[in-house]
Amino acid sequence: MAIVVGNEVTQMREESGMASIFDRIGGSDAVAAVVNEFYTRVVADPMLRGYFADVDMAKLKAHQRSFVAAALGGPQEYRGKSMDEAHAGLGITAEEFDQVVFHLAGALESCGVDAETIGSIAGALAPLKEQVVQSAVAA
Numbered sequence: 001m002a003i004v005v006g007n008e009v010t011q012m013r014e015e016s017g018m019a020s021i022f023d024r025i026g027g028s029d030a031v032a033a034v035v036n037e038f039y040t041r042v043v044a045d046p047m048l049r050g051y052f053a054d055v056d057m058a059k060l061k062a063h064q065r066s067f068v069a070a071a072l073g074g075p076q077e078y079r080g081k082s083m084d085e086a087h088a089g090l091g092i093t094a095e096e097f098d099q100v101v102f103h104l105a106g107a108l109e110s111c112g113v114d115a116e117t118i119g120s121i122a123g124a125l126a127p128l129k130e131q132v133v134q135s136a137v138a139a
């Protein structure tokens, strides 16, 4: 599958001549820390926790680590479901999507990622809204 967000981040990096965001934030250890912190926040949030009640969190975290790593320009490929497939039928709203991005930003911040990098990541995730939110109008 094509990872839109990964392509955009990679393109941004190539144009700017910068190291990948993946490298800048500290590679796979940093991604694992961010993903753990992210799901701690998500399942603590009454707006979101219901979605994850019957989900195998260890498996989900593993997929999310590889998705985030690939999206940030890391070396390995993401081999999980497409964003359409992963979220089909869940009925996720635009508000819930924004809340998930908010928790991801919070997790990145608490792991020491700078505000500018967080802005780039959040901006790169915005186009996924259409795939995650089924009835979403393009953001």
Ligand code: HEM
Binding pocket: 048, 051, 052, 055, 056, 060, 063, 064, 067, 079, 080, 081, 082, 086, 087, 090, 092, 096, 097, 098, 100, 101, 125, 128, 132
């Ligand atoms: C930027 C936004 C998002 C990204 C990048 C993302 C990414 C992912 C990834 C990589 C998976 C694993 C796919 C697989 O198993 O192969 C997944 C699954 C899942 N996501 Fe998301 N997600 C996003 C937003 C959301 C939102 C807003 C919700 C709910 C409010 C949500 C709920 C879920 C659930 C419940 C699963 C597990 C589905 C299952 O195993 O049956 N996600 N997501």
